[in-house]
Amino acid sequence: MIHVLNPGLQTTVQDQGRIGYYEIGMPPSGAMDKYSYTIANLLVGNDENAAALEITYMGPTLEFRENTVIAVTGGEIPPKINGKPIPMWETVSVASGDQLSFDFVKQGARVYLAVAGGVDVPAIMESRSTYTLCGIGGFEGRALQQGDELRVGPVARESVRVGTRVPDALIPQFAKSHEIRVVIGLCSYRLTAESKQSFLSQEWTVTPEANRVGYRFKGERLGFVPREQPFGAGSNPSNVVDLGYPIGSIQVPDGVEPIALLNDAVTGGGYATIATVISADLNRMAQIKSNEKVRFVSVTLEEALQARSEVKDRIAHIKQAIAENGR
Amino acid sequence: MFTLPETRFDFGGDEYIYAEISRDMSAESNFKALAIVNELRERNIPGIVDIVPSNASYLVRYNPEILSPRDLLDYLKEIDITKSDPAQLNLSIRMVEIPTWYDDPISRQYSERFKNRHQEPGLSNFEFAMKANGFTDKEAFIEAHSRMPNLITMVGFLPGTAWGFPLGLAPGEIIQTPKYLSPRTHTPRQGVGIGGAFTVVYPVNGTGSYQLIGMSAVPVYDADKRLIDLEDAYFLARPGDLWKHRPIDEQEYNRIVAEVEQGTYRYHMKQIDFSPQEYVMKGKAYIQELMEGF
Numbered sequence: 244m245i246h247v248l249n250p251g252l253q254t255t256v257q258d259q260g261r262i263g264y265y266e267i268g269m270p271p272s273g274a275m276d277k278y279s280y281t282i283a284n285l286l287v288g289n290d291e292n293a294a295a296l297e298i299t300y301m302g303p304t305l306e307f308r309e310n311t312v313i314a315v316t317g318g319e320i321p322p323k324i325n326g327k328p329i330p331m332w333e334t335v336s337v338a339s340g341d342q343l344s345f346d347f348v349k350q351g352a353r354v355y356l357a358v359a360g361g362v363d364v365p366a367i368m369e370s371r372s373t374y375t376l377c378g379i380g381g382f383e384g385r386a387l388q389q390g391d392e393l394r395v396g397p398v399a400r401e402s403v404r405v406g407t408r409v410p411d412a413l414i415p416q417f418a419k420s421h422e423i424r425v426v427i428g429l430c431s432y433r434l435t436a437e438s439k440q441s442f443l444s445q446e447w448t449v450t451p452e453a454n455r456v457g458y459r460f461k462g463e464r465l466g467f468v469p470r471e472q473p474f475g476a477g478s479n480p481s482n483v484v485d486l487g488y489p490i491g492s493i494q495v496p497d498g499v500e501p502i503a504l505l506n507d508a509v510t511g512g513g514y515a516t517i518a519t520v521i522s523a524d525l526n527r528m529a530q531i532k533s534n535e536k537v538r539f540v541s542v543t544l545e546e547a548l549q550a551r552s553e554v555k556d557r558i559a560h561i562k563q564a565i566a567e568n569g570r
Numbered sequence: 571m572f573t574l575p576e577t578r579f580d581f582g583g584d585e586y587i588y589a590e591i592s593r594d595m596s597a598e599s600n601f602k603a604l605a606i607v608n609e610l611r612e613r614n615i616p617g618i619v620d621i622v623p624s625n626a627s628y629l630v631r632y633n634p635e636i637l638s639p640r641d642l643l644d645y646l647k648e649i650d651i652t653k654s655d656p657a658q659l660n661l662s663i664r665m666v667e668i669p670t671w672y673d674d675p676i677s678r679q680y681s682e683r684f685k686n687r688h689q690e691p692g693l694s695n696f697e698f699a700m701k702a703n704g705f706t707d708k709e710a711f712i713e714a715h716s717r718m719p720n721l722i723t724m725v726g727f728l729p730g731t732a733w734g735f736p737l738g739l740a741p742g743e744i745i746q747t748p749k750y751l752s753p754r755t756h757t758p759r760q761g762v763g764i765g766g767a768f769t770v771v772y773p774v775n776g777t778g779s780y781q782l783i784g785m786s787a788v789p790v791y792d793a794d795k796r797l798i799d800l801e802d803a804y805f806l807a808r809p810g811d812l813w814k815h816r817p818i819d820e821q822e823y824n825r826i827v828a829e830v831e832q833g834t835y836r837y838h839m840k841q842i843d844f845s846p847q848e849y850v851m852k853g854k855a856y857i858q859e860l861m862e863g864f
Contacts, residue, residue, distance in 0.1 A: 265620040265631065267805045269727035368804075377729055377774055378793075428580040429588050474741075475595025475625065475767060477747075483596045485724060485733060487629030488621040489582035511624055512724030519583035547584035548634055555635070 251303035275529030283357035286314035293361030302345025318351015491520035730773035732807035
């Protein structure tokens, strides 16, 4: 059992996501930085889809009511046990009665707390991820609140030795300005050539509207190719006949403030999508804070697949290292 | 006969393919999207994660470790060719009745509450929709909105929100309204709204920009799984459904709402074989044929 003394800014239960319900409008939810989330689970010997806590900006204070092992990964929100710093990206033991708290965020935006056995909440549509907009999944469909009691699942098949650590080279670092790779396309034909150029060349500022639903960016206005709007598309030049939105897709309502849709986004609507963030960089998007800077870099599908396989390789490498040294 | 334009494909990052059947909205484009996604589902291709039909397009999410994007694109192009023949678009779909209390006090109350975001703050949404479509008689407007079923062309936005596009009507007969200037922050659960040519039933209390013209007595999302018809699915809407609004009065509304609360309500629905080709040839007469005895 884990007792929530203070919930932090927004702490939710997440796993790999609720997959296969996009057709009825259910976004996947799930951990936003899947790389960090997956490694947290590996470090405590969990199944790769075990539910963990996603902690945003300001961490919670939690009291453990059993002896267990934990791992904290992600951005840098320094964790402490009973007020003493503990390492991130490492298997750490905690005793019943120990209190876990966090310092102010140093870099990134989100950290993941995995507990051996996983956070035990009911699976809704095969997932334990929290989708707060509809109150589905996770702990009672919402972010944690003071006084919540989280149950922990039966302990993992294989235990990982306390002190097992991810090699430094595989720990991501997060600056305050970011390059996010995108594949241009979908309805990018709606943008003028100058605006396509401007989308890629300008430095965008992340607005305060940056959360699990999506990130909104401030910059120079983009323009659309003039046309007579097709039947059913809506009157604004940024409107198209309603279509499905990929996770990571970027739209620019009225040409003002592009929005990148993320894990809890609406699944479809009537705005032209102009590019999609590649899967490897969705992990990095999750670690971007309001007021930080983003530049979008156009890559080909092949480059996107290459980046994806590099992430998979890093995870496989860590898995291997844990199998060899962590048991 | 009708012809369908050539589909345009594009990659969305490394996990999605977007297929644009047409840039304008038409029932024909949607029939093609539905037929393609049905075929794609039947093929059970390993590595496909999500298949999402939309109004005039569809989206496929795949796992590139299992299925190469270029291979998937080839499959989609091949299916697209076979489904460009209108005779190949036949669909097995459901007709579902949505008992609707038009111009009810809840819709009026929300119209009042969010009037500062509305283009005509002095009118209720119902009055605004009537005016926008040249109606002065309330009953005539209700008849115009409810006489033909709506094809569920897409489900999305928030889970279970279904876009309904009226079938069997000439473009000039379709009720159309602009959306709110700025979205409401709240919308009643089960509110019936019109935006453009589409009608939705809001599944949950959330944001919304469609004009609220009534309340559905039945839920389209059953979080607690009280209703036997939604036991497996949670959500009523399936792309390709035909939803028929049936005007009801306050008394019947209250009776159905009570049945829903007790968990005894059964949706009035029937399974039908739908031929887009016949629809395009016969139009309204074909839909009336399908509605016989419903």
